[in-house]
Amino acid sequence: MEIKWTPALKIGHDVIDSQHIELFSLFDEFVDGCAKGRGKASVLELYQSLKEYIEKHFRDEEALMASSGYPGLEKQKREHKNFQRQVSELGNTISSQGVALIELVQMNKLLVNWLVNHVQDVDQKFGEYLRETASGE
Template identity: 30%
Template sequence: MVWKDSLSVGIELIDSEHKELIRAVNELFDACMHGKGRAKISETVTFVEDYTVKHFGDEEKLQKEYKYPDYPAHHQLHQTFVNDLKSYKAQLEKDGPTVQLVAKFNTFVSTWLIKHISVEDKKIGVYIRSIEKK
């Protein structure tokens, strides 16, 4: 995954946190390319789980502060991601770091992040910037 300016939501804190999430996912991709994905997945799942607590908290705080009208729906998207992440973690604990799990997790987290940032989080940036211009 490559950070592009087109992914920027225009809020420095949120953009920097998105870059950090993408960096962690890229480390897992890189490990996979070197045959070490199974050894790296547990660390990555734990990092993403921990970091999304911070990131979603920061993002939702901004939404509340600016009275973002789609906050309830956005919060639900975050909760769904957290629940899906817990399922991956449970599967990892149950079955261990299988090649299939690593591949499924890579696809899940990279697809979700890009779609969520480029669609949902962009809406937040547009909304906040429109409020700040007033």
């Protein structure tokens, strides 16, 4: 499973788009590490980088939404939190049960699907909002 950001996922804000690109790439490295059966320590390292970047990205994105007065902020916060909880569960599973787990593939798939849908739909709406408010000024 290759996780690739494509221009169709662009929301039109340079910082957010480049963070999404980085996020997809870290996700890809992590999933690839799992798939190639790298050791637990090495997979956990990839997981940690991914997790930290998710936190940073959500923080930045929510700050930008707050400063631009975006009305969809609360919905975004809820979705982000939900996702982060699932990401934490994934980390716990790896720590306690290792990486040679068939469920891991399924968990990764769910998270990747979530991310693609979220960027495509919920973040895209924020991009539209930014364009609308910018043209109104």
